Amino acid sequence: MKSIDPTARDCYLLEIEGVELGPVIPGQFVHLRVLPATDPFLRRPFSVHSYDTGNRLLSLLFQERGKATGILKELKPGTAIDVMGPLGNGFTLNGVARALLVGGGIGIAPLYYLGRRLREAGVETRMLAGGATSLDLPAENYKPHPEVQILWSTEDGSRGYRGTVVAMLKEHLLKNPREETADMIYSCGPTAMLSEVVKTASNHRIPVEVSLEAVFACGVGACLGCVHPVNAREGTRYLRVCKEGPVFNGKEVIFDA
Ligand SMILES: Cc1cc2nc3c(=O)[nH]c(=O)nc-3n(C[C@H](O)[C@H](O)[C@H](O)COP(=O)(O)OP(=O)(O)OC[C@H]3O[C@@H](n4cnc5c(N)ncnc54)[C@H](O)[C@@H]3O)c2cc1C
Numbered sequence: 001m002k003s004i005d006p007t008a009r010d011c012y013l014l015e016i017e018g019v020e021l022g023p024v025i026p027g028q029f030v031h032l033r034v035l036p037a038t039d040p041f042l043r044r045p046f047s048v049h050s051y052d053t054g055n056r057l058l059s060l061l062f063q064e065r066g067k068a069t070g071i072l073k074e075l076k077p078g079t080a081i082d083v084m085g086p087l088g089n090g091f092t093l094n095g096v097a098r099a100l101l102v103g104g105g106i107g108i109a110p111l112y113y114l115g116r117r118l119r120e121a122g123v124e125t126r127m128l129a130g131g132a133t134s135l136d137l138p139a140e141n142y143k144p145h146p147e148v149q150i151l152w153s154t155e156d157g158s159r160g161y162r163g164t165v166v167a168m169l170k171e172h173l174l175k176n177p178r179e180e181t182a183d184m185i186y187s188c189g190p191t192a193m194l195s196e197v198v199k200t201a202s203n204h205r206i207p208v209e210v211s212l213e214a215v216f217a218c219g220v221g222a223c224l225g226c227v228h229p230v231n232a233r234e235g236t237r238y239l240r241v242c243k244e245g246p247v248f249n250g251k252e253v254i255f256d257a
Pocket residue numbers: 029040044045046047048060061062063064065066067068069070106109110212213214215216246
C-alpha cells in the first residue's frame with residue numbers, strides 16, 4: 001500500500017502500488033483481502049477508482065462501513081494488501097458521443113475512472129455528483145479529467161444544487177435537449193437512487209447503465225449469494241452481480257422485486 005488520505009466525511013482514497021491488473025474496464029471491481037488474518041474472513045469488493053497500467057498503481061475510493069473498511073483506513077504505507085481482479089463486467093464505452101455520469105454518495109467511486117477513460121476517448125463527458133452535505137463530497141477541484149465538468153448537488157444546499165442528484169438530473173434533462181445532453185447515462189449509487197435514474201432516463205429515451213451493489217461472498221460467480229432479478233426475453237432471470245454485473249442495462253433491472 002502506498003498511501004491513504006481522507007477525501008470526505010468517512011471517505012478515503014487508498015493507493016496501492018505494484019498491482020498487476022492488465023486491462024481494466026471502468027465499472028469492474030477488485031476483491032480485497034484486507035489482512036492475511038482470517039478476520040474478516042471474506043474478501044470485500046471495491047470498484048476501480050483509477051488504474052495506471054504503466055505504474056501499476058491502483059486507486060480505490062472507499063467509505064468506512066464496518067469491520068474491513070475500518071481496518072483499511074488505519075493501514076500504514078508499506079502494508080501488503082491482497083488484490084484479486086479485475087472482476088465483473090464494466091460499462092460500455094463504445095458508440096457514445098456525449099455521456100452523463102450520475103453518482104450518489106460513494107457511488108461516485110467508479111465514475112471517476114469511467115469519466116477519465118471516456119474523455120480520453122474523445123467523449124463529451126459531464127458528471128452529476130450528489131451527497132447529503134458538502135462534507136460528504138470530495139474537493140470541488142478533484143476531477144476525473146480536467147475537461148470533465150462536474151455539477152454538484154447537496155441536500156442541504158451547502159454545495160451546488162440544493163436537492164438530490166436525481167432532482168438535479170431531472171432539471172438538467174428538462175433544460176437541455178437530449179441531443180445536446182447525452183446519448184448514454186451511467187450511474188452508480190444507492191439502489192433507490194438508481195431506480196429513479198433509470199425511470200428518468202427512460203422518460204427521456206436515453207440508454208442507461210447502472211452499477212449495482214450487493215453483499216458478495218465469493219465474488220467470482222460460484223456461491224450465487226449476490227443474484228439480482230432482471231427482465232430477459234424468457235422472463236425474469238436472476239443474474240450474479242459479481243459475474244454478469246456489477247454493471248447492467250438499467251432498463252432490464254427489476255428494482256421493486
Ligand atoms: C461491485 C461492488 C463495488 C463496490 N465498490 C465500492 C467502492 O468503490 N467504495 C466503497 O466504499 N464501497 C464499495 N462497495 C461496498 C463495499 O464492498 C462495502 O462497503 C464493504 O464490503 C463493507 O465492508 P465492511 O467489512 O467494512 O462492512 P461490514 O462489516 O461487512 O458491513 C457493515 C454494514 O454495511 C452493510 N454492507 C456491507 N457491504 C455492503 C454492500 N455491498 N452493499 C450494501 N451494504 C453493505 C452491511 O450489511 C452492514 O450493515 C462495493 C460493493 C460492490 C458489490
